[in-house]
Amino acid sequence: MLSIYQATYDAIVAHAKRDHPDEACGIVAGPEGSDRPERLVEMVNAAGSPTFYEFDSTELLALYKEMWARDEEPVVVYHSHTATEAYPSRTDIELASEPGAHYVLVSTREHGNNEGPVEFRSYRIIDGEVTEEDVVVAPDLRSSTA
């Protein structure tokens, strides 16, 4: 199961809508071992494509070094599909390389850049095996206690 704050969920959806018809991508980092997605990092899709995404290799290293310095790990790896359902493609499955992460897929195929609901689904992808999991959206408690 993926538990994610409403604000983070909304920001991922907004990113996907903004970048449509290209695929949007990014991660949500969290404290190592916590399984809590806390810090959203939008990444540039270096492929700039409606059918492929890839983090730029220099930005990828900078991202991981920042996470290591903060004792974080990628809790969520997300990207959008802009013409197909929110289910991992064969390429997604082949290239999935974070066995501990929740892979979030957002599909903007229905409303594109416009208002309207999107498919938002989460998966584990381990050794080529895809397992869908429930997504629980929680109110952002941090903002109400700040």
Next chain:
Amino acid sequence: MTVEVRIPTILRTYTGGEKAVSAAGSSLSSLIDDLEANHPGIKGRLIEAGDLRRFVNIYVNDEDVRFLGGLEAPISDGDQVVVLPAVAGG
């Protein structure tokens, strides 16, 4: 030359769970051969058909080795080597 190589989560099955291991070599190619000698199987995850795998990134002192000569990239004492799989998909 002995350097520290940072290993990504997905390849730690080859290093007994270690996040970083030592390896020796004067070029990336010989470094990977030394890694393979101590962690059998890891080379095949980095190299395919004699070249670096398209979706694996290796950095020497923060520079992508694709800009340093690929497998011929020179390695010096104290260099920091990082292996990171690409984050990519379709």
